[in-house]
Amino acid sequence: MAPTRTVKNKHAGPKSGGKPGGGKSGGSKTGAGVSKGKGGKKGPIVAQQMKGKPNIAGLDKKKKKKVYTAKELGIPELNMVTPVGVTKPKGKKKGKVFVDDRESMNTILAIVQAEKEGAIESKLIKARQMEEIREARRIEAEKKEAERKAKLEDTKEALRKKRKRDDGKKKGDDDDVNIKEMASAGTKAAKPKSVKKRVSFAAE
């Protein structure tokens, strides 16, 4: 008795009071009518009423249950760092393989050391080659610089010689001119005229 009542009461809640008499008035509904007509017992009523409830609940559950995983949707995985040892090939045994015996440790050690030695050696060779190239370039640059300087010195020397020669010639010419001037103007040397610029304004 108690469960039916509670069910009824619960059922009555949402339908807002149409329930108590609803047993027969619900006859308008086909389902309810059939169930009552069939049994006339309490059992079927309970079953029917219980049926109604779980169905609703079940629908809700079904709706909630539908959660798609990333794989189902075909969404690409996020770019993540996969640490060493996390990715494992399929078909292999689960768990980590430890290195604890001396032989395997020695093997790894030898591999690592050989790799490192090779890397360092190549680094050194590369550095030496670079150093040689730099040295050659430096020597070449020095040579060029020395050549340029020598050329400059030569040009300077040539110019100096040329000037000296010119000076010697000019001096001789000046002497001649002076003698001529002296002869024409007497002993009084005329002062060189000072060239002064003058500005005159036109009178209005």
Added chain:
Amino acid sequence: MRPLTDAEMKTVLDKLANYMSDLKSLIAPLEDGDRYVFRLNHSRVYYVKLSIANLATSISRDNLLSLGTCLGKMTKTGKFRLHITALPILAQGARHKIWVKENGAQPFLYGSNVVKAHVGRWSEDCPEHQGCVVLSMSDVPLGFGVTARSTAEARRLDPTGIVCFRQADCGEYLRDEDTLFAG
């Protein structure tokens, strides 16, 4: 606490090989028949005698703070970071060394790089970006770093030019006291 896996062992040895020339001496058998092994606990790698490592199995992992010599830490990306605690082991078989003058020891121990003016002497034929151990002029290891220039290039460098980038120094025992052994 567990032994290292194949990949982890390779990573650790690879890092050690940057600084050390002779790695085989690390795992060579001792006179008493014992040998040194590598153990991993809380992502820290320890270099410890096998007998001690076996004894340590009686202590739960949570309660085991440290054992042997801590070499460094495995990062979450699978790389390995050397700690200053590995210095005694590195200094024993160092491939390249830089001796720092007295005036350069303090700046280095305070966390700065080694400049040329502070270098007393250095090993010949050292390429750039190679691990090296930094020592005082009295051969006391102060830390380790990575060379910034090759020896030949460093000779032409001006006195304020950086010769060695610091990786770890003994000052970390004080500066990183809280995080060095746990956390």
